[in-house]
Amino acid sequence: MTDQEEQIIIRKVVAGDAQAFAGLVNTYKDMAVLLAYNILLNREDAEEVAQDAFVKAYKSLHSFKSDARFSTWLYRIIVNTALNKKKLKKQYPLEITEIVAAEVPSDINNIFATQITREHRKHIQVALKSINTNERLCITLYYLNELSVEEIYELTGITTSNIKVLLYRGRKNLYAALHRHLKNEITNLIKQ
């Protein structure tokens, strides 16, 4: 969806066409869940936070300035909602085995492919769990949501120099955690 198309939808929603909002939800829902997940590390909470963020965005869409990017504005709402949730609940993420067990492959032919994806996801989730929240937040916003350092500063309030340090450390720690985890897996497989 182009920026212009987005602006048209926003104008329609502000004018009272609530149905038009579904277009924005469909475009950003996956990214919203991913962003919330990388902050909370809990699938159910991430989904809930993403939904709440969309409702909040709808409520305050009239205050959205058309010269700004809708995605950045929405990400700010998601980050704030997720951080508030994390602060309020002081929760611990669900065991990864529980998340993986909840997935059911729809087609028997896809079992093998699904199994690979599950394994892949499991390694990433373990690695993400091992790094600092701010590092995870910065690398998610920078690499996944493709925000600039300045935009991350505006969104989180973390200074630009700190963001650069967090990006460097986060990247390094995530690769190291992935490497360590995969090495352990291989060693365990060899032992078996």
Next chain:
Amino acid sequence: MMEQDKQMKEILFNSTEEASADFTNIVMKKVYLLSTSSGYQPLVSPKLKKLFVFVFGATVAVILSLCLVITLSNYNIVGWIESIPLPDLDYKKLLLFILIFWIMFSVNILLQKKLLLH
């Protein structure tokens, strides 16, 4: 985008599965509820309220300054007011109505501000 950046994006992208199938429906249900719920609609719009406050302030200021001028001046500079022929109306009732209206309006604004602070 550098190769390493792409790799990192892919890693993060694969951290969890995409949004659930009924995600949009759930959000839109909440949105419809919000859009159809009849919220509080003030009888007097904020713009009109500002205009009322301005008119009230201006009237009070004019009355006070006229009183001041009349009191301080030795000359009968507002004598022309006395010469204006007035229509035969019940001015007591009219003044009472205006007075009560502005008292109620001011009390309402003060109470609203108090409620907002809480």
